[in-house]
Amino acid sequence: MSIRRTLAALAATAALVFAGAAGPALAGSPHFIKNATSAHLSGVDLVVDFKEAGLESGAVETVVASADLSATYSCVNGGNNVPSDPKKTTIDSRVSGSGEFTAGQNGNIVGSVTISPTPADQALDCPNGQDATLFSVVYTNVTIEDLDSGAFLAIRGTFSS
Structure with missing residues (x-):
């Protein structure tokens, strides 16, 4: 009988340990709310x-927004004109911005990240007498990701100025 009780106690202990380990992972399902997540331009x-x-509740999360960026720059002279033989360049790169946010008592975070x-x-x-100026930006393939919870969402659209 004592072996059965010992085995039963070990089985109960193992079940509690397993349930405790799995409990936090099952407690929530971190995700971005699609209809409450969007992107827009503010200047460039x-x-x-x-x-x-x-x-x-109270979780501190690192949220990163990323996008593919195509930005065109040109030299502009003192009269705010582009010279007839302009020096310009277009840079295509993946850019990002991030922030730390704390979940409220309801387990939600509402915030914004700027890229x-x-x-x-x-x-x-640029040559002397000319200033480098950003002429246009186009952001595509925008994503948002919580590095701590693993939540991820792609945001549709092209954002340009």
Whole structure:
């Protein structure tokens, strides 16, 4: 009888350990709310507004927004004109922005992350008397990801100025 009780106790202990290990993973299902997550331009910056749900209350999450960016820069002279033989460049790259957010008591985070293009003076070296200027941006393949919870969402659309 004592062997049966010992085995029963071990089985019960194992079940509790397993349930405890699996419990937090099953407690929530972190995800971005699709109809509450969007992107828009603010000048040349892309702002990604989001809502994430299914988190543990008080959880601190690192959220990253990323996009493919095609940005065109040109040199502009002192009269705000583009010279007849303009020096310009287009940079295509993957850009991102991030932030840390704390989930409220309801396990939700509502926030925004801003993505910015490379500053013009870092993208293009202009001759004396001319200033590097950003002429246009096109953001595509926008995504948002929570590096801590693993939540991920792709945002449809092309955002250009």
